[in-house]
Amino acid sequence: MRALVPGVLAGLVRRGEDFDAAEDALQEALMEALRVWPEHPPRDPRAWLATVATRRLIDARRSEAARHRREEATYAEPRQAAIEVGDDTLFLLFCCCHPDLAPASQVALTLRAVGGLTTREIADAFYVPEATMAQRISRAKRSLQGRRLDQPGDVAVVLRVLYLVYMAGHTGPATRVDLAGEAIRLARQLTLATDEPEVRGLLALMLLNHARLPARLDPEGRIVTLDRQDRGLWDTREIAEGVRVLQSALSMQTEERPPGRYQVEAAIAALHDDAAVTEETDWPQILAWYDDLVALTDDPVRHDPAAVLGRAVAVGHVLGAAAGLRETNRLREVLGERHRWHAVRGHLHELSGDLPAAAVAYAEAARGATNVAERDHLVRRAARARAAELHEQSSH
Amino acid sequence: MPKYLLLKHYRGGPEPHRPVPPMDQWAPEDVEAHMAFLRHVSELLEENGEYVDAQALTPTRTWVRYGGPDAAPVTTDGPLPETSDLVAGWYMIDVESHERAVELAAYVSSEPGPGGKPLYEWIAVREVMSEGPSDG
Numbered sequence: 001m002r003a004l005v006p007g008v009l010a011g012l013v014r015r016g017e018d019f020d021a022a023e024d025a026l027q028e029a030l031m032e033a034l035r036v037w038p039e040h041p042p043r044d045p046r047a048w049l050a051t052v053a054t055r056r057l058i059d060a061r062r063s064e065a066a067r068h069r070r071e072e073a074t075y076a077e078p079r080q081a082a083i084e085v086g087d088d089t090l091f092l093l094f095c096c097c098h099p100d101l102a103p104a105s106q107v108a109l110t111l112r113a114v115g116g117l118t119t120r121e122i123a124d125a126f127y128v129p130e131a132t133m134a135q136r137i138s139r140a141k142r143s144l145q146g147r148r149l150d151q152p153g154d155v156a157v158v159l160r161v162l163y164l165v166y167m168a169g170h171t172g173p174a175t176r177v178d179l180a181g182e183a184i185r186l187a188r189q190l191t192l193a194t195d196e197p198e199v200r201g202l203l204a205l206m207l208l209n210h211a212r213l214p215a216r217l218d219p220e221g222r223i224v225t226l227d228r229q230d231r232g233l234w235d236t237r238e239i240a241e242g243v244r245v246l247q248s249a250l251s252m253q254t255e256e257r258p259p260g261r262y263q264v265e266a267a268i269a270a271l272h273d274d275a276a277v278t279e280e281t282d283w284p285q286i287l288a289w290y291d292d293l294v295a296l297t298d299d300p301v302r303h304d305p306a307a308v309l310g311r312a313v314a315v316g317h318v319l320g321a322a323a324g325l326r327e328t329n330r331l332r333e334v335l336g337e338r339h340r341w342h343a344v345r346g347h348l349h350e351l352s353g354d355l356p357a358a359a360v361a362y363a364e365a366a367r368g369a370t371n372v373a374e375r376d377h378l379v380r381r382a383a384r385a386r387a388a389e390l391h392e393q394s395s396h
Numbered sequence: 397m398p399k400y401l402l403l404k405h406y407r408g409g410p411e412p413h414r415p416v417p418p419m420d421q422w423a424p425e426d427v428e429a430h431m432a433f434l435r436h437v438s439e440l441l442e443e444n445g446e447y448v449d450a451q452a453l454t455p456t457r458t459w460v461r462y463g464g465p466d467a468a469p470v471t472t473d474g475p476l477p478e479t480s481d482l483v484a485g486w487y488m489i490d491v492e493s494h495e496r497a498v499e500l501a502a503y504v505s506s507e508p509g510p511g512g513k514p515l516y517e518w519i520a521v522r523e524v525m526s527e528g529p530s531d532g
Contacts (some may be wrong), residue, residue, distance in 0.1 A: 220432070363420040372452050376431055382420035383427045 001033060001045065002116030006189070008049045009113055010088035017057060019095060020141040023113050025056035030116070089114060089186070090193035097158045098144060105140035106161045107168070112137055115182050125177040126168065155194065159202050159262065162187050166206050170213065171371065180210055191245070200249035201262030207242030208269035211235040223377040227278040239273045246270060261307075264293045268310075283317040290314050305334045309344055321352030339368030343378060346385070355389035358382075399448060400497040401486050402504055403520040406455050408481030413516035414509065422510050429508045430515075437504055441489060446500070452485035488524070497521050 005026065012022035029052040033045075042048035096109040111117045111125075123133035162183050169179025187203040215229035224230075246266045253259050259267075267289045275281040290311035294300040300308050308331055316324025325348050328341065335341040346361035362382035369375035419427055441447035463470045487504070491497050501519040509515035 220435070359420065363418070366420060367455055370454055375452070379420050380424065380427055383422055383424045386421060387424050 001030065001037075004046045004049055005030070005116035006089045006092050006114050008046060008053060010091050011050060012053060012057070013095070014091070019144055020138075021057060021060060022053070023141060025053040025060065027112075027118070028056050029053040030118075089189045093158045093161075093186075093190065095144065097154075097161045099154060099157055100143060101140050103161070103164060105136055105143075106157070107164050108133060108137050109140045110161055110186070111165065111179075111182065114186060117177060117182070121177045125179050155196050155199065158190070159198060162190070163202060163206075163262075166210075170209065180206070180213070184210060195252070197249040197252040197257075198260040198262050200245050201260055201264075201266050204242045204246035204249060205262050205266035205269055207238050207245065208266055208273050211238035211242065211273060217373070221373065222380075223373050225377075226272060231276065234273065239270075242266065242273070243270055259292070261293060261296055264289055264296070268293075281317075283314055287311070287314040287318045301330055301334060305331050306340075309335065309340065313344055313347065316348045316351055321348045324348045324351070337368065339365040339370070339374075339378070341365075342368065346378075346381060350385060355385045355392070359385040359389065397490050397492060398494070398497075398526070399488060399490050399524040400494075401488050401520075401522045401524060402497070402501045403486050403522060404484045404504075404517065405520070406482040406484045408479075409518040409520065412518070414514075416509050416515065426508065426510050426512060429512055433507045437487070437507075441487065441500075446489045446491050446496075448488040448490050450485070450487045453483055455482065455484070457482060494521075494523070497523075 008029075009022060009026050012026070013019050017025075026049065029049050032052055033049060037045075092114050093110065096113050097106045101109070108122055108126075111122050112119065117125075119134045119137060120130050122137075123130040126133070165186075166180050166183035169177075169181070169183065184203065184206050187199065187206060190199050191203055211234050212226070212229065214235065215231070215233040216224060218224055246263065249263050250259055250267075253263075268286055271282050271286050271289070290307065293307045294304065294311055297304040297307070309328065312324050312327035312331075314324075315327050325345065328345050328348065331341060342361045342365035346358045346365060349355075349358035349361055359382045362378050362385060366375050366378035366382060369378055416422075419430065422430075438447065438450055441450075457473065459472045461470050487500075489497060489500060491500065498521060501521050505517050505519050506514045507517065
């Protein structure tokens with residue numbers, strides 16, 4: 001049923017209905033569908049939803065018209081539909097990811113208007129009270145009022161919003177709503193609407209990371225790092241699809257249009273997925289892609305420190321831990337307070353065999369962590385590094 | 397039923413009954429036992445129907461006050477950051493009585509520390525004020 005939401009909503013908005021009112025009416029129609037369909041399944045579900053939502057819109061307008069008679073005239077002449085945008089999903093994503101909205105609002109509105117999730121489900125997924133999420137959504141819709149929704153939006157903003165949805169699902173604890181799966185579903189729809197290679201790049205990146213999700217936590221909920229994961233748990237079907245999508249994106253590149261950041265990050269993920277055992281990881285290739293990634297930004301240390309930090313790990317594996325640590329030094333001023341910087345340095349110290357330094361770095365990282373599972377993981381690594389060091393000392 | 401906050405602290409409170417080093421300096425198996433116990437506490441509270449919420453806080457604290465008209469907020473890390481109380485997290489529980497809250501706090505405090513022996517950590521028990529008028 002949720003798959004029908006974008007089509008029905010886009011139809012109403014294109015017909016000239018107000019986005020806010022149309023979205024509310026469709027939510028009500030969905031509620032009614034949940035009640036009615038189990039006993040009376042409609043022959044054409046999409047038409048059923050459109051009809052019921054339209055009836056709601058007319059009812060709402062009638063009660064308003066009773067108060068303001070004159071508005072009846074306005075209703076009799078519906079506004080001309082905005083320009084035809086090829087695909088409903090793309091059209092709605094541009095509405096929901098309007099650059100004037102804050103990222104949290106873009107995410108919430110996208111999940112409701114395009115994903116068809118209920119306010120309750122979205123609230124649960126982000127651990128806020130339902131009333132808070134309802135308010136966030138209605139404020140977002142209100143700030144869209146009066147905006148022209150006929151200009152094609154910025155695909156880059158839409159991609160960022162979808163990636164935010166994905167990351168919320170990937171790194172957060174399990175909730176009833178599969179946000180990561182939802183982001184993948186929406187990105188897949190988006191690839192049908194546009195040929196932009198970065199859309200495929202993002203879809204590939206999400207698929208290639210999502211494939212490893214079943215191995216990321218052990219049964220007790222503890223984080224398992226990539227090098228220790230049970231690769232038998234990886235979803236090979238998803239990896240195959242991710243690689244296929246990435247290849248189709250990369251095949252569109254030209255001299256003037258090198259692969260964008262999602263394609264590059266997907267290529268890195270693909271190389272990790274490709275190794276049957278951690279020792280077979282093709283670090284030189286990964287480093288080459290990281291070189292491309294940092295080259296996409298002017299002054300990457302300041303403007304894309306996460307890429308420089310990722311590259312430092314690859315440098316550590318290709319050129320040695322000392323070289324990797326030197327790379328992280330360049331980031332001290334920008335990232336020195338962040339737990340990820342300390343965690344990477346802990347990993348590189350461990351790689352070099354300097355266990356006391358690794359223990360100190362992991363403990364520092366644990367103090368800066370903002371996620372319980374990550375904090376616990378970093379405390380464990382600090383304790384393990386320290387214990388290994390004591391064991392080494394006592395055996396000498 | 398009254399609600400209570402069981403507060404855990406990074407520092408502050410009465411003199412520790414059993415002083416211990418930071419957890420990253422414990423033996424790995426003691427770290428595992430400690431974390432497993434805390435997971436068990438949450439599960440237990442949920443099974444009992446006493447669980448409301450549990451959260452952990454990062455150790456960074458910023459004090460903020462209104463800076464005055466047209467002025468930026470005034471912030472500070474605190475005058476004596478090393479000696480003042482610093483909350484680490486809480487369980488919020490919904491229980492029959494104050495006695496039950498104390499019982500559960502003592503159970504949390506029995507969490508295993510280095511060597512698998514109880515930590516005897518001080519837990520602050522605070523009753524949450526209810527909203528409406530009381531039944532009595």
